[in-house]
Amino acid sequence: MADTWLLIENGTVVDGDASPPLTNCAVLVHNARIAKMGSIDPETDIPRGANMAVIDATGKTVMPGLIDIHCHMTYGLARTEEEISIYTPPELRTLIAAANVEKVLAAGVTSISQPGGSYFIGVGLREGIRQGLVHGPRMTTAGRYLTTSNGLTDWFPDATGNPESSIGKLTNTAAEMVDEIRRQVKAGVDLIKLADSPYGDFQAFTNDEMKVCADLAHQLGKKITIHARGAAEVRAAVAAGFDHIMHGNYLDDPTIEALAESGIPLAPTQLFMHHIVEFAEISGHRRSIVDATARMNEATMDSLHRAYRGGVKFAMGTDSGFATVPYGQFHARELEILMLYTGMPAVEAIQAGTKHGANAVNLPGDVGVLAEGKLADILVVDGDPLADIRVLYTPGKITHVVLNGVVQTFPEDIRTRFIRNNYLPHEYGWELLTYERVFEGGELPKTQLDWPKDMRADVVNDVRKYGKAAAQAIGPAAE
Numbered sequence: 001m002a003d004t005w006l007l008i009e010n011g012t013v014v015d016g017d018a019s020p021p022l023t024n025c026a027v028l029v030h031n032a033r034i035a036k037m038g039s040i041d042p043e044t045d046i047p048r049g050a051n052m053a054v055i056d057a058t059g060k061t062v063m064p065g066l067i068d069i070h071c072h073m074t075y076g077l078a079r080t081e082e083e084i085s086i087y088t089p090p091e092l093r094t095l096i097a098a099a100n101v102e103k104v105l106a107a108g109v110t111s112i113s114q115p116g117g118s119y120f121i122g123v124g125l126r127e128g129i130r131q132g133l134v135h136g137p138r139m140t141t142a143g144r145y146l147t148t149s150n151g152l153t154d155w156f157p158d159a160t161g162n163p164e165s166s167i168g169k170l171t172n173t174a175a176e177m178v179d180e181i182r183r184q185v186k187a188g189v190d191l192i193k194l195a196d197s198p199y200g201d202f203q204a205f206t207n208d209e210m211k212v213c214a215d216l217a218h219q220l221g222k223k224i225t226i227h228a229r230g231a232a233e234v235r236a237a238v239a240a241g242f243d244h245i246m247h248g249n250y251l252d253d254p255t256i257e258a259l260a261e262s263g264i265p266l267a268p269t270q271l272f273m274h275h276i277v278e279f280a281e282i283s284g285h286r287r288s289i290v291d292a293t294a295r296m297n298e299a300t301m302d303s304l305h306r307a308y309r310g311g312v313k314f315a316m317g318t319d320s321g322f323a324t325v326p327y328g329q330f331h332a333r334e335l336e337i338l339m340l341y342t343g344m345p346a347v348e349a350i351q352a353g354t355k356h357g358a359n360a361v362n363l364p365g366d367v368g369v370l371a372e373g374k375l376a377d378i379l380v381v382d383g384d385p386l387a388d389i390r391v392l393y394t395p396g397k398i399t400h401v402v403l404n405g406v407v408q409t410f411p412e413d414i415r416t417r418f419i420r421n422n423y424l425p426h427e428y429g430w431e432l433l434t435y436e437r438v439f440e441g442g443e444l445p446k447t448q449l450d451w452p453k454d455m456r457a458d459v460v461n462d463v464r465k466y467g468k469a470a471a472q473a474i475g476p477a478a479e
Contacts, residue, residue, distance in 0.1 A: 005030055005050045006405060007040060008378065011057025014386060016064040016354035016369045018347050021386065027062055029376040032405040036372055053407065055400055057380050063350065064368050065110025065137075065377035065403065066392070067357030068331050070246060070269045070317025073097040073104075073125055074117035074167070076421030079323045081155055084118070085166040088421040094121050098128060099419045101136035103328030104320070106410045108398045110377040111361040111368075114141040115225050115246065115317075116153075116193040118167055123188040137403065138377075140190035140361050144169040145227070146180055146213070151204040152195035152227050168195060174212050181216050190362060191223040191243070199296070200229025200250045203236060210240040223360070229296075231255040238262050244360055246317060249273075249296055251303040253310075260311035265356050267317030268304055270341055271334040273297055275324045283324050301341050308342035315360065316353035328415060332392030339389065346386045378402040 006029040013025040026040040036045055046052060076096045078084045088096075104112060114122045122141030128134035145153040145168045153168025162170040171177045181192055194213060196204045205213075210226075214237075217224040223243040228234045235255040237245050244265045251259075259266060273293055276283065280290040308314070318334045320327050335349040344352075355368035367375050380400035383391035391397040395415060401408045411417070 002051060003031065004405065005035075005046055005052035006055070006376070006402065006407065007042075007046070007052060008055045008057050008062055008380065008400075008402075009040065011060050011062035011380065012384070013037065013370060014061055014063040014347070014350060015371065016351060017371075018351045021061075025062070027370060027376075027378065029378075029402070029405045032376055034370065034372055034374050034376050037370065055380060055407070059382075060399065061379075061381040061384055061386075062370070063379050063381065063385070064354040064370050065379055065401065066108050066332060066353050067111040067113075067316060067361060067368055068104070068109045068318050068320065068334075069113040069244065069265075069315050069357045069360040070115055070267050070319055071104065071109070071112040071327075071331075072117055072319065072321030073101055073112075073114055073327075074119075074121045075321030076100070077323050077326050077418065078321065078421055083421045085155060085168075086163065090119050090121065090165070093118050093421070094124060096419050096421060097121055097125050098134045098136075099417075100327045101125060101129070101134060101139075102410065103414055103417070104331065105135065105137045105401060105403065105408060106414045107328040107331050108379045108381075108392065108401055109137055109331050110379075110401065110403050111138045111357065111363070112136075112140075113191070113357070113360040114139065115191065115227075116142045116145040116167055116195070118165065119144070120184075120187045120189070126190075127188075135408075138361060138363075138367075140223075142191045142193040142225070143184040143187060143189045145193045145195040146171045146177055147195040148172050148204045150197060150202070152198045174209050177209060177213050178216055181213060181220070185217075185220045185222055189222065191225060191360075192217045194224070194226040196226055196228050196233040197230060200231075200233070200247070203230065203232040205233070205236070207236045207239065210236050210242075214240040214242055223362075225360075234259065234266075238264060244315060248307065249300040249303060251307055253306070256303075256307050256310040256312060259307070260313075263313055265313045265315040265359070266307065267315045267357075268300065268338065268341065269317040269319045269334070270297075270300060270304075270337045271330060272319035272322060272325050273300070274337050274341075275330075279324070304338075304341045305343050308344055313356055314338060314342065314344070314348075314352040315356040323420075326418065330393055332389070335392065336389045346389045349389060350385060376402055376405040 009026040013022040028036040028040050074097050075084050126139040129136045147153040147168045154170050214224050225244050226237045227246050229247045229249040231252045238258045246267050248266045276293045316334050318331050335353045338349050358364045358368040382397045382399050385392050
C-alpha cells in the first residue's frame with residue numbers, strides 16, 4: 001500500500017470528546033491514522049516529496065465521523081414487517097443492502113452496528129466492506145434477534161411458525177438461547193441482540209435468562225445488546241452486564257441510577273418514533289399507531305430528561321432501514337432529537353454520535369475522537385454543528401468524508417437513489433370495497449362489456465395469462 005498523507009487545514013476542530021472547539025486547527029493524517037493536530041510545519045512534519053492531498057477547511061468544521069449503532073441494513077426501506085421477514089428473497093435482500101450501505105457512508109456515518117437482521121447477511125456485508133467488494137462504513141453486526149413468544153420479533157402466529165426468513169429467532173428456554181448464541185457466534189456475528197417486549201409494558205426475558213445470554217456472549221468474545229423499552233428490562237440488562245441498551249422509553253429513578261452508575265450507553269433510537277408522529281400525514285400511518293406513538297414519545301421525553309440529569313451516557317442509534325427513516329437521509333437528525341428529548345447541548349450530542357458509539361463497533365478509544373494516533377475517520381462540514389446541529393443532515397453540508405485516512409467519493413445521485421424491497425406478490429388491495437363505498441352515488445358502473453374495445457382487449461390479454469378457461473369466460477369482449 002502506498003504511503004499517503006492528508007492535510008486538513010484552517011478548520012475549526014470539534015474533537016468528539018466535548019472539548020472546546022479549536023479554531024484554525026490543522027489535522028495531519030498519515031495513512032489510516034492521525035499523525036498530528038494543531039500547527040503543522042510542512043518542512044518538518046511531512047517528508048519531502050510525500051504523496052499528499054490537502055483540504056482547505058477555512059470556515060468549516062472538522063469533526064469525527066458519525067457512529068450509528070442501530071442501523072438495519074437488511075430492512076430495505078420496509079413499509080411492512082412482511083416485507084422484511086417473508087417476501088423479499090435473501091439473495092435480493094443482500095444485493096439491496098450492499099447498494100444501500102454506500103448511502104450511509106455518504107451521509108457522514110463512518111461506522112455502523114447492525115443490531116439484528118435477516119439470516120447472516122450482515123456478516124457477509126461486513127466482510128464485503130472489509131474486502132473492498134462493497135463501498136460502505138466500517139461495520140459490526142448481530143444475526144437474528146433472540147426473542148421469546150412474548151418478545152418483539154416473534155411476529156407470526158404459532159400456526160404459521162417462526163420462519164428462517166424472519167428477523168426474529170424464537171427461543172423460549174435458556175437452553176434454546178444458549179444454542180442459538182453458539183450458532184450465531186460460529187457464523188461470525190460481532191454481537192447478540194435480544195428483543196424484549198414490544199412496548200415495554202412487561203419483561204419478556206427473565207433476569208436469569210438475560211444473565212445466561214450475557215455471560216455466554218462475553219465468554220465467546222462477543223458483545224450483547226437488547227431492545228428494552230421498559231424500566232424492568234433495562235434494569236435487568238444493566239444487572240446482567242449488557243454492553244449497550246436500546247430505547248429506554250419508560251425509566252424509573254432506580255433504573256436511571258443503576259444505568260448511570262454502570263456507564264452502559266443508552267441509544268434511545270427515538271428518530272423513528274418521532275418521525276411516525278411528526279410526519280404522519282406524509283407517511284400514511286394509521287391514526288391508532290400515531291396516537292399510541294405520541295403517548296410513548298411524551299413518556300420518553302420525561303424519561304430521557306431525567307436520565308440525562310441523572311448522568312446516563314447516550315449513544316446515537318437511528319433504526320434506519322424503514323421507509324420512515326431511510327438510509328443516508330436523517331442519521332444525524334437523531335442528535336437533534338437527542339437534544340430535544342434530553343435537554344443536552346450540541347457538544348454532548350456530537351459526543352453521543354461519535355465517541356460513545358465506539359465500543360459498539362469494537363474500537364473503543366480508536367474511533368469517535370479526533371486525536372493523535374486515532375483512526376482517521378473525519379468529516380469536513382460547511383457550517384457549525386455546535387450552533388445548528390441540523391447542518392449534519394442538510395444536503396450538501398458535509399463536503400468531505402474521510403474513512404481510514406482516505407477521502408471518499410460518491411456518485412452524484414447518491415442521495416436520491418432509493419433501492420428498496422419491493423416484493424409483495426400477493427396483493428389483494430388495501431381498501432375495504434363495500435357496496436356503499438363503491439356505489440355511493442347510487443349509479444351502477446359499466447360492466448367490462450361496456451368498456452371501450454381497446455380496454456377490453458387489455459383485460460383479455462391479462463386474463464389469458466391465467467388459462468384459456470378464464471379467457472373464454474369473457475367471450476364477446478375479445479371481438
